[in-house]
Amino acid sequence: MGNREDLMAGAKRCLYEKGYGRTTARDIATASGVSLAAIGYHFGSKDALLNAALIEATGEWGARLAAVVARAGEASDDPEERFVAVWDGVKETIAEHRGLWAAQFEAMVQVERVPELRNALAEAQKGGRLGLAALFQGLPEVRDTEEEMSRGIFYQALLVGMAGQWLAAPELAPGGRDFLRGLELVGGSVLKGAAGADWHGPAADRPGPAG
Structure with missing residues (x-):
């Protein structure tokens, strides 16, 4: 990997282990084995790198989610049983990626003070909603329609609600x-x-x- 890829990998590792707010530029440089100056050269700032790493890590989690949904679809033809299996699988992925979800919630709290973070999350939100709708509905491609957006909003609310409850008290999470x-x-x-x-x-x- 080159310096840019090393920095991205190091930033994602820091997000999982230290969180969004506590990660410093030096932490990323140490985790990636790349100089501090390289952060500015490749990404402009530590915050820009962290934002990019958060979006990319979320996309990687999305690939894991797709596998969970596919597995649930193969397990049963009954819509209710598939629904249950999907959300039980989602819960498992949240537990597996606890650091990522903690970092996402931490980042959301900071959007008022970090305009570039607000912009990055807002830009990703629409695509995320439509992606969730396509995934949970078993559609072969994302459809940018009002109906699919409404489905995506519903699925996103369930997802974020489950993650928040799991982070607060795993034993009580739905x-x-x-x-x-x-x-x-x-x-x-x-x-x-x-x-x-x-x-x-x-x-x-x-x-x-x-x-």
Whole structure:
């Protein structure tokens, strides 16, 4: 690898081990075996390098997520069981990449003080939502439509919520069946109210799965 690639690898290692806010330029230089001056030469600043490393590391996690979704799809033809398997798998990837998720939450807290970070995260957010929608729906390609964006917003909310709860208290973090039960109850309540008294959702006509 060249200096640029070494710096990126070192920055990602620091994100996992030290977090976003505590990582210094010297930490990255030490982890990558590259001089401090090379950071400015290749990336302009330590913050720009960290932002790029955070986005790239998230993309690598996305590849792991895709494997989880594919495995769940092969395990069952039942949509509910696939939903449960996917979200149980997502929970596993969060545990495996705890350092990355901690760094992401830390970075989000700092966006008010770091405009370039806000811009980087905002730019990645739309693509991330559409990517999640395509992934969870099993679509062969990303579709930039209003419907897919709405799906992506929903999936992203579940994902970030699960990650935040796992970081705060892993033993209390929800799993796939918790999400399925919540979807039945909330969806049943909201859609029943919209469609009238004749609507019958999953929660109305059968017991939900155990939490």
